[in-house]
Amino acid sequence: MKYYDRLIFELSKKGRTAFSLPECEDGGIPSDAPFMRADAPELPEVSEPDVVRHYTNLSQMNFGVDTGFYPLGSCTMKYNPKIDEEIVSAFNGIHPLQPAATVQGVAEVYSTMDRALAAVTGMKHFTFLPCAGAHGELTGLMLMREYHFSRGDMARTKVIVPDSAHGTNPASASVCGLEIIQVKSNADGLVDVEDLKPLLGPDIAGIMMTNPNTLGLFEKDIKEIASLVHGCGGLLYYDGANMNPLLGIVRPGDMGFDIMHLNLHKTFATPHGGGGPGSGPVGVAERIVPFLDLPRVSGFHGNFGVILKACAYILSLGKENVKMAGKLAALGANYIKESLKDCYKLPIASVCKHEFVFDGLIRDNGVTTLDVAKRLLDYGFHAPTIYFPLLFHQAIMIEPTETESLETLDAFIEVMRKIAQEAETDPELVRSAPHNTPIGRPDETAAARQPVLRYIH
Amino acid sequence: MGNFCYFPQTEDDIRVMLERIGLSSLDDLYSDVPADFVFKDDYDLPSAMSEQQVRDWFEGLSARNAKLKVLVGQGAYDHYIPSVIPYITSRSEFLTAYTPYQCEISQGTLRYIFEWQSMICSLTGLDVSNASMYDGPTAAAEAMRMCLACTRKRNTVVASALLLPNVLDTLRTYAKYSGIGLVISRDVFSAIKDNADSIAGVIVPSINRYGVIESPDGLADAVHSAGGILVQYCDPSALSVIRTPAEWGADVAVGDGQSLGIPLCYGGPYVGFMACRQELMRKLPGRIVGQTVDASLRRSFVLTLQAREQHIRREKATSNICSNQSLMALWCTVYLSIMGPQGMRRLNDLCYERSHHLYNALLATGLFEKTQYDGEFLKEFCLKPLCDVPTLQQKLLDAGWFAALQTEEGYVTFCVTEKHSKKELDEVVDIIRNL
Numbered sequence: 001m002k003y004y005d006r007l008i009f010e011l012s013k014k015g016r017t018a019f020s021l022p023e024c025e026d027g028g029i030p031s032d033a034p035f036m037r038a039d040a041p042e043l044p045e046v047s048e049p050d051v052v053r054h055y056t057n058l059s060q061m062n063f064g065v066d067t068g069f070y071p072l073g074s075c076t077m078k079y080n081p082k083i084d085e086e087i088v089s090a091f092n093g094i095h096p097l098q099p100a101a102t103v104q105g106v107a108e109v110y111s112t113m114d115r116a117l118a119a120v121t122g123m124k125h126f127t128f129l130p131c132a133g134a135h136g137e138l139t140g141l142m143l144m145r146e147y148h149f150s151r152g153d154m155a156r157t158k159v160i161v162p163d164s165a166h167g168t169n170p171a172s173a174s175v176c177g178l179e180i181i182q183v184k185s186n187a188d189g190l191v192d193v194e195d196l197k198p199l200l201g202p203d204i205a206g207i208m209m210t211n212p213n214t215l216g217l218f219e220k221d222i223k224e225i226a227s228l229v230h231g232c233g234g235l236l237y238y239d240g241a242n243m244n245p246l247l248g249i250v251r252p253g254d255m256g257f258d259i260m261h262l263n264l265h266k267t268f269a270t271p272h273g274g275g276g277p278g279s280g281p282v283g284v285a286e287r288i289v290p291f292l293d294l295p296r297v298s299g300f301h302g303n304f305g306v307i308l309k310a311c312a313y314i315l316s317l318g319k320e321n322v323k324m325a326g327k328l329a330a331l332g333a334n335y336i337k338e339s340l341k342d343c344y345k346l347p348i349a350s351v352c353k354h355e356f357v358f359d360g361l362i363r364d365n366g367v368t369t370l371d372v373a374k375r376l377l378d379y380g381f382h383a384p385t386i387y388f389p390l391l392f393h394q395a396i397m398i399e400p401t402e403t404e405s406l407e408t409l410d411a412f413i414e415v416m417r418k419i420a421q422e423a424e425t426d427p428e429l430v431r432s433a434p435h436n437t438p439i440g441r442p443d444e445t446a447a448a449r450q451p452v453l454r455y456i457h
Numbered sequence: 458m459g460n461f462c463y464f465p466q467t468e469d470d471i472r473v474m475l476e477r478i479g480l481s482s483l484d485d486l487y488s489d490v491p492a493d494f495v496f497k498d499d500y501d502l503p504s505a506m507s508e509q510q511v512r513d514w515f516e517g518l519s520a521r522n523a524k525l526k527v528l529v530g531q532g533a534y535d536h537y538i539p540s541v542i543p544y545i546t547s548r549s550e551f552l553t554a555y556t557p558y559q560c561e562i563s564q565g566t567l568r569y570i571f572e573w574q575s576m577i578c579s580l581t582g583l584d585v586s587n588a589s590m591y592d593g594p595t596a597a598a599e600a601m602r603m604c605l606a607c608t609r610k611r612n613t614v615v616a617s618a619l620l621l622p623n624v625l626d627t628l629r630t631y632a633k634y635s636g637i638g639l640v641i642s643r644d645v646f647s648a649i650k651d652n653a654d655s656i657a658g659v660i661v662p663s664i665n666r667y668g669v670i671e672s673p674d675g676l677a678d679a680v681h682s683a684g685g686i687l688v689q690y691c692d693p694s695a696l697s698v699i700r701t702p703a704e705w706g707a708d709v710a711v712g713d714g715q716s717l718g719i720p721l722c723y724g725g726p727y728v729g730f731m732a733c734r735q736e737l738m739r740k741l742p743g744r745i746v747g748q749t750v751d752a753s754l755r756r757s758f759v760l761t762l763q764a765r766e767q768h769i770r771r772e773k774a775t776s777n778i779c780s781n782q783s784l785m786a787l788w789c790t791v792y793l794s795i796m797g798p799q800g801m802r803r804l805n806d807l808c809y810e811r812s813h814h815l816y817n818a819l820l821a822t823g824l825f826e827k828t829q830y831d832g833e834f835l836k837e838f839c840l841k842p843l844c845d846v847p848t849l850q851q852k853l854l855d856a857g858w859f860a861a862l863q864t865e866e867g868y869v870t871f872c873v874t875e876k877h878s879k880k881e882l883d884e885v886v887d888i889i890r891n892l
Binding site: 001003005007008009016017018019020021022024025026027028029033034035036037038040041042043044045046048051052054055056058059060061062063064065066067070072075077078079080081083085086087088089090091092093094095096097098099101102103104105106108109115116119120122131132133134135137138141142145167168170171172173174175176177180218220222223248249250251254255269271272273274275276277278295296297298299300301302303304305306308312314315316317318319320321322323324325327328330331332334335338339350351353373374377382383385388402403404405406434437438439440441442443444446447448451452453454455 | 471571783790793
């Protein structure tokens, strides 16, 4: 990657244009129109080749799944198939308010996806309105509340969230007007059932769980937890961010979950786009189905373009290969874990699922998890998720996915071992990494203290 | 194994890996899953399709959608999309990247988000923009929450009844669960007076649901003296010519970026934008990109002000939003680069003259009358039909036009963009005249 230091505004020259539009015939907006802004907006004046070259240069400072291995824990950075991209263009011209008779093909995509996701999760039906995972959590919690409201059960205003949960869980619960009660993890990294029991009561709306949890561990007491929570009148919410390893193994519906979301951009291979668009459909068990159409949480019908891609992915894999994805993902994660546990602290040794967590280097020599992450960039790998979950101070969370070959995993392992060695022999080299990227570590304190958030002409 | 095109593991690979782990089969990886939960059946899904079969399947579906020319807006606008945009946004370095957590290898994403923020500031006239939201209606809902965050112990938000229907519905949903007292009113000034003690903010459209450009004279003063903040919901394409939220004295601007080069695509993915005055910066939800330098003083861009966000603050965050709609923000950024100030002016000029051409021609047929919502408009307008609306809509559909969308009061709206020539619009008028 080479450093390219321009902003599109800096290429601007008065009078240059890149647009191609017909001439006006009737003079356009009258010169005395009362609604006009005082000055034209400060947009760049550039030619079409300027635009193409600028954004191509920007793209070359970016790392994607197509560039290399992206072992980002809890993000499921699997390969994004190209056929899935191609099919979208035939649907681009459809207006969201068109009458049903003119969008029968679209309707078939939604019903196919509803059936497919129900088959894979054991839920009854899905709503596709949520645009991302956190948006799905919020929608799912709204449905949870509607269920309680419908029974006149207005006192259920608290939701239980494990201390290992994704940050979005408590944040979504808060936006949904629920009070958050934290349940502790035990020494094995699982929800502590004894800690849970006294929290349960008539004020509990439900519990949010990620299974496997953010340590990559299967919550094996789920049966007891489900029975306890249901017993107190609460519902179980499944955070589908970690659904990938369960493909072909176990369905959330069968474990007793009542409401869940899926991240189509994780489990179903749609590209992350540098932070979106995603899609976070919410599935529910039969007794929640009557509430599924209630809340409008986004503008039209959800991120249809993303749903299309996920549909193509599921059809490509078919029932045979969807079933294999989970096992192969777990295989890769355990392989890395076993290959590195003599160099990196492994706080919980049991067999993991799609991901696992190291707690920094065994012999750190002053080298932190951040340093290891930055040094990985020098060797052409994306870094794992770091400093999450919050249970460990030097957390390194690694998720390889099923689309990475043994050779790729071996290359990653070799580099991780090399960095562990560098930490002993030349710690400054690691502490000052990265050295081979377009920029070095930026001054983030300055960025936050005196924010420069837009280009000043 | 090893025979599906996305899975690289050969049988030998699997054996080697299991040996390293010390297990004898893939199923052993799941020995902690209670046996009675393990799913033993086949999924109720079709068998794997070849790439050609997948392509054919979707082509078959596409053939079941009518190919229509669009004269409807209502939050989704059929503007022309320059071919440069999909070319750039499909580059896999942009498409297959995650959120730019590792800034040293994400300068591409971070720079275009910085450009997006700058362009949104320029269109709205406001000081600070975030990195984008899911869509316009959710951005409005976030703005409603922000009203409460910016004022103390106040929980009433007044929303104009002239906002788009899907914006109002989304506001209702978010308000219901957040304990926000949402007052939807056709008379915003009276609603402010009636709720003067508790008002946290007011949300009004810059262009209303009937296409009319609103002139909220004195509104900012009324809201501010009641102690609330003013939010304007805007079409960013129109903002390149009409008076800006900053010029009206608004504190926050939100809207949908779809009109900036994003395909209709049955309603998504689109992108919400959100901008505010400097003083409210730390209450802004979502990601924000800032400029800084690295140790060699190279200009660098990073995610900043993260102390507002869910991964740090958990339940105390300004919002639960985790992602943005980064790639869709890139669509808009490339679009605005292509269009420039002159292109945006020409675009709005074309929308103006063509929509007025259709408006005048429809009135001349005698089949429509003006409504009480008549006023200055740029591309979308509303008429009272004197003919049977279902027949009108069906005749237009039969001729390949999606137009004359009915409002809840029984009026019809039309939206004319630069895509349709006066000749095509005259054909529409002929169809209607011959009902």
